[in-house]
Amino acid sequence: PALASGGAGWTIPLEYNTVHDVFRRLQVPPYQLQPMTLVKLWQSYRHWFFLFFFVFSILVFTLLFYSRINRQLKKTQLELLLHKQQLERVVEQRTAELIEANKALQEDIQSRIQFEETLHDGCETLQSLYSITLRQDLTRRQRLQSITDLGLQHFSAELVMLCKIEDQSATCCASSPNSEVEVCPVNLAKAQQSIREGQMLTHSLTANNLLYVVCPIVVSEQSRCVLEIIMPRPDPTHSVDQSELGSELSLRILNLLTQWVGHELFMLEQEDLHRVQTDKAREKLADITPRERDVLLLVADGKSNKLIARSLEISPKTVELHRSNLLRKTGASNATQLVKLAVQAGLSH
Numbered sequence: 001p002a003l004a005s006g007g008a009g010w011t012i013p014l015e016y017n018t019v020h021d022v023f024r025r026l027q028v029p030p031y032q033l034q035p036m037t038l039v040k041l042w043q044s045y046r047h048w049f050f051l052f053f054f055v056f057s058i059l060v061f062t063l064l065f066y067s068r069i070n071r072q073l074k075k076t077q078l079e080l081l082l083h084k085q086q087l088e089r090v091v092e093q094r095t096a097e098l099i100e101a102n103k104a105l106q107e108d109i110q111s112r113i114q115f116e117e118t119l120h121d122g123c124e125t126l127q128s129l130y131s132i133t134l135r136q137d138l139t140r141r142q143r144l145q146s147i148t149d150l151g152l153q154h155f156s157a158e159l160v161m162l163c164k165i166e167d168q169s170a171t172c173c174a175s176s177p178n179s180e181v182e183v184c185p186v187n188l189a190k191a192q193q194s195i196r197e198g199q200m201l202t203h204s205l206t207a208n209n210l211l212y213v214v215c216p217i218v219v220s221e222q223s224r225c226v227l228e229i230i231m232p233r234p235d236p237t238h239s240v241d242q243s244e245l246g247s248e249l250s251l252r253i254l255n256l257l258t259q260w261v262g263h264e265l266f267m268l269e270q271e272d273l274h275r276v277q278t279d280k281a282r283e284k285l286a287d288i289t290p291r292e293r294d295v296l297l298l299v300a301d302g303k304s305n306k307l308i309a310r311s312l313e314i315s316p317k318t319v320e321l322h323r324s325n326l327l328r329k330t331g332a333s334n335a336t337q338l339v340k341l342a343v344q345a346g347l348s349h
Contacts (some may be wrong), residue, residue, distance in 0.1 A: 019123055024242040052193075112247065122249040125154045129260065140268040141174070148176040155250070157231040158210065161216075162261060164225045167190055173225070173265070190214050191226040200254075209233055215254065219260045226267055227258050274344075281344035284330045292329075292346070295322040299335055 042049070087207060132138070132146045136215045151160040159298045160174040163185040170191070172184040180317070185191040187203065194201045196215045203212040211233045217225040288296065291312070305323075309316045333336045 029063070033303055039284070069331050075345045118249055121154060122253055125150060125253055126256075126286045129256070133260070140264055140271060144174040144264050144268070145176070145178060147257060147261055147264070149178075150253075151227070151229065152176040154253060155229055155231050157229050159228070159230040161185065161228045163191065163227065163228065164197060164265075166224070185214070185226060186228050187212060187214065187229065191228070204233065205230070213254075215258045217258050217265065219262050219265045219269065225262070229260060231256075263339060277344045278346060282346075284341060285345050285347070287329050288326060292326055295319060296326055296342055297347060299323065299326075299341045300347065 020031070023029075024138055027033045047285055063191070128150050129147070131144055131152070137144075138146065148160045151157065159175070159177070161184065161319065162173040164171045164173055165185070165188075170184050170188065175184075190201055190203055190212070194216045198216055200213065200215045203214075204210075205212055209232065211231050213229040213231070215227045215229075217227055219225055285293075285296075294312060295308060298300050298311060303311065305316045305319045308319045323338075327333070330341055332341060
């Protein structure tokens with residue numbers, strides 16, 4: 001067959017890939033272009049479709065998963081932010097409450113310290129007042145002066161003055177500091193009003209930033225005297241009030257001072273009255289003779305004329321004569337008045 005074909009002979013097969021490539025590019029048989037259908041496309045690339053769908057499903061699932069995670073994370077962050085803000089508000093509130101509690105505690109401590117100081121000062125004042133009342137070496141006027149000095153010290157006042165009001169005139173009984181007083185009382189209208197109303201009055205002296213306090217003093221069941229106090233005002237911005245005197249203890253001490261001043265004034269008036277009566281009685285008995293004095297002393301002792309005569313070794317008629325002379329010289333109308341004069345003059349007890 002080789003000879004019959006007139007060929008040159010047998011050799012190895014040649015490489016025809018280049019020829020196939022030319023056929024494919026020229027789209028000549030067996031490589032002519034054929035229409036692609038879905039079936040052929042599916043048959044040719046179905047494994048790629050499965051792979052693409054699988055990968056796409058994984059991507060969608062991953063995207064949905066991470067989207068959900070992101071939403072939860074944002075929600076958690078928002079909740080954390082709100083919780084943080086709430087915690088900050090709670091911390092601020094607790095801090096403010098602690099600050100207020102600390103402030104209230106400090107104020108309570110200060111008030112307790114002030115109360116203890118006030119109580120200590122009040123106890124010292126009461127002790128000083130008690131010591132003044134026990135001193136027998138002081139006269140009534142010296143006690144009044146000591147009490148006004150004590151009031152000046154306790155209230156840290158600039159002036160404490162005790163005045164006796166009689167109609168439109170006034171007399172200074174004691175003042176502290178102990179100096180010459182130019183005006184007595186400081187405010188006559190307020191002093192008279194305090195006596196009429198029978199209560200303590202306060203008045204602001206705005207020019208000098210001082211507080212004027214006037215208290216009525218009862219002497220013999222009548223208000224005829226006042227105790228005036230001029231002290232610095234604790235707070236110039238507040239209106240005048242009796243509470244500016246300090247604690248209730250200070251008010252009680254002021255009331256005690258006024259009561260004791262009233263007692264001392266009453267005793268002083270009694271002493272003055274007794275002194276006047278003694279002077280008058282001694283004046284009436286100044287002209288009696290020594291024998292008449294002896295008779296008067298025995299009459300004051302309650303002795304009868306006979307006993308007096310026996311004691312003095314004189315006759316009863318002489319005793320009667322001396323008694324009638326005593327009545328005439330003293331102006332007494334009976335023996336009882338003679339005895340009273342003897343007692344008032346200090347001749348008998």
